[in-house]
Amino acid sequence: MSAETGARRVDGEHPRTEMIVDPRFLPVADRFFKMFRDTRNGGGALAAYLHGEPVLDIWAGWASRDKRWTHDTVALSFSTGKGVASTVLHRLAERGLVDYDEPVATYWPEFGAAGKESITVRELMSHRAGLHRARGLVPGRFGLLDSDAVASALAAASPDPRRLAGPGYHAVTYGNLVAEIAIRVTGLSFTELVEQEIAGPLGLREFWFHVPQDERHRIARVFPRLNPTPAPWAVTGTVLSRLPGLRGVAEAGMAEGFDELARSPAAHDAVMPGWNGVFTARALARMYGALANGGELDGARLLKEETLEQVLEVQTRRRDYVLGIRPNWRLGYHPGWVALREQPLQSIGHFGFGGSGAFADPETGLSIAFVTNRLGSVTPISDMRFPRLGAAGVVVARRAA
Known part of the structure; x- marks a missing residue:
């Protein structure tokens, strides 16, 4: 040293x-x-x-x-990647491609379904879109790896009415929402945008959501298991989803099979900027x-x-109905x-699970x-x-x- x-x-x-x-x-x-x-x-x-x-x-x-x-060595850093994804969108906003106070549906028309036509980019970036639910969002244990299916499901979903009273942390879905807006306004993949907007200007490559195959040997092995209780993940998620104080956490972060997915090499095949960033x-x-x-x-x-x-x-000082605290959300941080x-x-930033x-x-x-x-x-x-x-x-x- x-x-x-x-x-x-x-x-x-x-x-x-x-x-x-x-x-x-x-x-x-x-x-x-x-x-x-x-x-x-x-x-x-x-x-x-x-x-x-x-x-x-x-x-x-x-x-x-x-x-x-x-x-x-690089490491899976979970929600830490939300800050990277947000910075990409801010770069696009600077060039006039995105306006924080425009409805999301302006850029992503399908998003306007199910009463979401007036939800703005600003509300989405401060976790006030009411789309925190990852649990049951898409079918299959590894359904979250299909970013197109996730985007379609989010576009069709009804927003949680609690959004009108305060934010609800979009633990898994936030990255998909931000990425879809960025993709729609540029016509580029989110992997291309991260390279163009972040990695390229800063001269460092290790801003990965989809990790290149020839770089995967560098990824540190995550341990121990994610499950907070001795019971199986599915059982834990079901129990927590029925408890008033913890229901939001289970809905937002305990999708079916997520404990296996986060430890699987398949997690590095997809672009899920809310949780699978490797840095x-x-x-x-x-x-x-x-x-x-x-x-x-x-x-x-x-x-x-x-x-x-x-x-x-600060975009909102209200209590977050998922986290149970007042995070004082900024625009993506x-x-x-x-x-x-x-x-x-x-200060602005983002911490990650674990x-x-x-x-x-x-x-x-x-x-x-x-x-x-x-x-x-x-x-x-x-x-x-x-x-x-x-x-x-x-x-x-x-x-x-």
């Missing part, structure tokens, strides 16, 4: 094989390395930018029982590094400053929740991202590993300001 100032940049075409640790971020690195002491802890990677410069790029632990995590921490930190730096990084402008102003604006009394209230996450804090110029193959708690968004790492990073960034 080399201790460096942030002056040396990550080369997008040839990723570094040595680690980066800015001396100011040594406490953050120490916390990270203590997390991966044996194979039971799996592995992970942590990366950060400060004012557009890389200050952390580190990794540790095991990608599988007999394989160490290396500089080019390096380096790539995520670079994307959010631009958002923390006025929308620009290394001379590449990802978003205009006026777009960032809209992106940072939530704040970077960290284990601090003084939260980074102007522990991964990334966010940008424009107030300090910090972006930070964490990916792991060791699933932590079974909460719908994350566990405490990344909130603690993020907190340590924010503390350093505030001192450096």
